[in-house]
Amino acid sequence: MHYQWDFSVISDNAGLLLWGLGNTLLLTLIAILIGTPLGLAVALMRLSSRRSLAWPATVYVEVFRAAPALVQLYWLYFALPRLTGLRLGGFEAAAIALSILSSAFLSEVFRGGIASIGKGQWDAARGIGLGYPRMLRTIILPQAIRRMLPVFLERYIELLKTSTIAATVSFGDLLFVAQDISYRTYRTLEIFSAIAVMFFLVILLCSQLTRLVEHRLARSGEFTAR
Amino acid sequence: MTTDNVIEISGLRKSFGAHEVLKGIDLVVPKGKTVVLLGASGSGKSTLLRCVNFLETPTAGTVAFNGKPVGTPKGTGGERSYSDRELRALRAHIGIVFQQFNLFPHMTALENIMEGQRAVLGRSREEAAARAEALLARVGLAGRGGAYPSHLSGGQQQRVAICRALAMDPDVMLFDEATSALDPELVGEVLRTMKALREDGMTMLIVTHELGFAYHIADEVVFLSEGRIYEQGPPEQVMLHPKGERTRQFMLGHSEFRLPHLD
Structure with missing residues (x-):
């Protein structure tokens, strides 16, 4: 019970830890940038009245939501090369797995958001002759996204945390770097406390940013969609 | 072939599942005239209005706009198919105003009218903004273009919604119980706006529960009952001297519209 804390290991390896954090953020950002538009596309397919569009999208969501992230990643990293000879690096495999995973989850957020917009808004948009793409872009999605903003943030934070699975396929993210340092220095407690704080700070920053955006949106026009 | 009827409806039927709401409607709305649809709730008047601009797709029958039937025949049961493109073009020429206003809440009044x-x-x-400003001024809302719908009263919102429809330079305006969601003291400003439109020669098809207003504004009153036209004619005839028992009962049931000789 007389553990001697020694945080010098953190300052000694600060550069390496920040590099790992940078990689974690990069991986998460890529998964967000690919997963969000892909999720929207899947949501629109699921909402389509055409069964040939809705059905594959439903299968996609159900399959990729059900499979654990780690299983998807291992499949891409270990099974795919065996099947196709196509060998992915740890970063590529993780980026693809996380993009697909987030698109499956985000499509449900989009779908819920779009479905929450009342019939009157669609009627009014159709009533002035707007086409479907235009009414989505200017009438439906701006309202749906505003309403869903907190849920999007929650999903993005979840994604940031899930991105640590990339360490298992030797991608140098924050978790991988932390493991590496702790193997070398045996300062596991200090290092994992430090990266817990780093995750906490990043996530805190994100929530504050979203709050700011929400506040600005609320000021620019209140939401009383019927 | 030219016609003076902006809207010609013939044999129009509409079912929701097994429930038939409209059971064969024939109705014309002549250019520059105001036709008012009356009837108990559930009589199908709102559905009929929404079939005119195809927010509801008729199950059978035709709607002709400026003499040209919308859609193309399909099958033998009077069904028709409608292309998205055709309906969009049609809706651009038909203004509609809803009971719940349905303004876009994330846009200012001006943006609503410009979209x-x-x-x-x-x-x-520039052109769209200028037109929007001019319309707002016309309905007594000059300078309110920057306001979001949530900062406007119900009556103001509905007048903005009327501007949004008028901005498309429609050939006909549809009003679906445009004052039913308003507080009583706000009804007047919307009715005055509608009256001014009539004086400007706008063609209108109106569903309303304001019988006094209907009496004064209508060129023709159409009384619907159970999905059919039960009685129609000039307001004096249908509202003051109804022939049918159901029409008579309906007029009597609306105490705000007193018909002394019927009491």
């Missing part, structure tokens, strides 16, 4: 002009008519930002 259709920009997206559908391809007007420039």
Whole structure:
């Protein structure tokens, strides 16, 4: 019970830890940038009245939501090369797995958001002759996204945390770097406390940013969609 | 072939599942005239109105706009198929005003009125804004263009919604219980706006529960009952001297519209 804390290991390896954090953020950002538009596309397919569009999208969501992230990643990293000879690096495999995973989850957020917009808004948009793409872009999605903003943030934070699975396929993210340092220095407690704080700070920053955006949106026009 | 009827409806039927709401409607709305649809709730008047601009797709029958039937025949049961493109073009020429206003809450009044002009008519930002400002001034809302719908009263919101429809330069305006969601003291300003439109020669098809207003504004009153036209004619005839028992009962049931000799 007389553990001697020694945080010098953190300052000694600060550069390496920040590099790992940078990689974690990069991986998460890529998964967000690919997963969000892909999720929207899947949501629109699921909402389509055409069964040939809705059905594959439903299968996609159900399959990729059900499979654990780690299983998807291992499949891409270990099974795919065996099947196709196509060998992915740890970063590529993780980026693809996380993009697909987030698109499956985000499509449900989009779908819920779009479905929450009342019939009157669609009627009014159709009533002035707007086409479907235009009414989505200017009438439906701006309202749906505003309403869903907190849920999007929650999903993005979840994604940031899930991105640590990339360490298992030797991608140098924050978790991988932390493991590496702790193997070398045996300062596991200090290092994992430090990266817990780093995750906490990043996530805190994100929530504050979203709050700011929400506040600005609320000021620019209140939401009383019927 | 030219016609003076903006809207010609014939044999129109509409079912929701097994429930038939409209059971064969024939109705014309002549250019420059105001036709008012009356009837108990559930009589199908709102559905009929929504079939005119195809927010509801008729199950059978035709709607002709400026003499041209909408859609193409399909099968033998009076069904028709409608292309998306055709309906969009049609809706751009038919203004509709809803009971719940349905303004876009994330846009200012001005942006609400500009959206259709920009997206559908391809007007420039300046042109669309100028038209929107002019319309707002016309309905007594000059200078309120920057306000979001949530900062406007119900009556003001509905007048903005009327401007949004008018901005498309429609050939006909549809009003679906435009004052039913308003507080009583706000009804007047919307009715005055509608009356001014009539005086400007706008063609209108109106569903309303304001019988006094209907009496004064209508060129023709159409009384619907159970999905059919039960009685129609000039307001004096249908509202003051109804022939049918159901029409008579309906007029008597609306105490705000007193018909002394019927009491």
